[in-house]
Amino acid sequence: MKKIILLLFSAILFQNACLADSGVSFVYINGSNNNDAKMRNWFLDGVQKLHPVMKRKFEKNKQIKKVFMDKEHYRINKEPVIFFWGDKSQRDLEFVHSQLDLTKAFSPTIAYEVRSVLASYLxxxxxxxxxxxxLPILDELNDVVKTEASKGNKTILYGYSAGSFITYEYMFNKLPYINLENLFNTINVSSNMRQFVKEHPLDNTCISALSKAEVGIVSQSGHLVFRNVDDSLEDSYLKLKEATKTACAPADSLKGVVNFASPLVLFYSDLADPEYELNYYNKLMMKYIIEKGLFFITVNYREDPLGFPSTRNLTIDEMEKLADIEIKDPKGFIYDNSSVWSKRPCFVAHTAYWSTKRTFSNAVVKAFANGYRLQYDKEFQEKVLKSNKKKIKYEML
Incomplete structure (x- = not known):
């Protein structure tokens, strides 16, 4: 009897140890102009100073605890995870600067310096x-997310500046929000192919897996192009099971995204075009984020000339009407907080998020709390909606 009790006790201890090992990893992604050793070190130093403050603010916030830190085994990992891609563009940038140097002989100094700055940042x-x-960067980032998942960790991606392009593209390409039966009922394929898909059901997949299995690819013009020969399409379809495992984010591995100093809207303005085919998949991605309990936050300083609001803060009812989708059992949210005062001049505000770590961390936590409450606290929601109506009425005067 004692042996049985000891075995049970050991099993419980082992289970608790496994749970204690799981947590949440913050993955920080660099932005533009972080190519050389000096700027890389600037980014790494900024992350090391910011992360402890961000971690502490997350742990103290009651709303965040309520949403995803209410279990003892959920903790934010002490060490930040760095995802650095700046070195990949270094060779191309050096070529641009070598071409710029040719203009020194005939170009005014001010014009040359402006070109140099624009080249470095843009x-x-x-x-x-x-x-x-x-695409190779997204695959590398997915390997990082997979590694964290293998340790029992969820991940939160922090995309700084152009790093916000990577977080957006990661969600778009790697999240398994595509229901295959629905997809094949939507695209132009034969009735035989649709029947084949119905008879061979597979789990949800992602855009990257469609490409890896050679079912379809995203063209440069923004179209998802599919094979149209049934035999080859059937073979490719059956490859999706393995492709989904290797190319998509592991199930429930991503907890959320925080974009900051983000010019995403400036560079992805085609998402406002109703004729842009990929908007259909963006709607599916948004639905997935909210139904699976993820969060997508944008935080920008008011003084930051490159910080663009990513969205109007809408309720789920408003999203459903605007996007013409049905969201079932919502748990997540999308929220923008681009009205944060950094108290820094506009010409340094874009890089000030690292040095103003308390201000920035407070803004992220506030965005999380308000974003969640806007959807799931009816009293708070009513106050916000009333305030919005007053603003609209004032602007119409």
Whole structure:
């Protein structure tokens, strides 16, 4: 009897030890102009100073505890996870600067300096948007998320500046929000192919897996292009089971995204075009985020000239009407807080998030609390809606 009790006690201790090992990892992603050793060290130093403050603010906030830290085994990991991609664009940027040097002989000094600054800040943002540059970065980031998941950790992605492009593209390409039967009922395939999909059901998949299994690819023009020969499409469809495991984010691994100093809207303004085909998949992604209990937060300083609001703060009812989708059993939220005072001049505000770590951390926590309450605290929601109506009425005067 004693042996049985000891075995049971050992099993409980082992289970608790496993639970204690699980937690939440903050993954910090760099932005533009972080190519050389000096700027890389600036980014790494900023993360090391910011992370302890961000961790402490998250742990103290009652709303955050209520949402996903209410279990003893849920803790924020002490060490930040760094995802650095700046070195990948260094060779191309050096080429741009070598071409700029040719203009020194005939260009006014001020014009040359302005070109140099623009090249340093804008090059990476443009470079990383190109599909052949972005996709390998997303695969590497997915490996990081998988590694954390294998340790029992959830991940929260922090995308700084052009790093916000990577967090958005990661969610768009790697989250398994695509129901295959619904997809094949939507796209232009034969009735035989639709029947084949119905008879061979598979779990939800992601955009990256569709490409990996050679079912379809996202074209440069923003269209999802599919194979249209039934035999080859059937073979590719059956490859999706393995492709989903390797190419998509592990189930429930991503907890949320925090974008900051984000010019996402400036570089992805085509998302406002109703004729842009990928908007259909963006709606599915948004539905997935909210139904699966993820959060998508944007925080920008008012003085930051490159910090663009990502969205109006809408209730779920408003989202459903605007996007013409049905959201079932909502648990997550999307929220923008771009009205934060940094108390820094506009010409340094874009890089001030690291030095104003308490202000920034407070803004992230406030965005989380208000974003959650806007959807799930009816009293708070009514106050916000009334306030919005007053603002609209004032603006119409």
């Amino acid at each position: 090059h990476d943002a443009i470079w990383v948007q190109k599909q052949h540059n972005m």
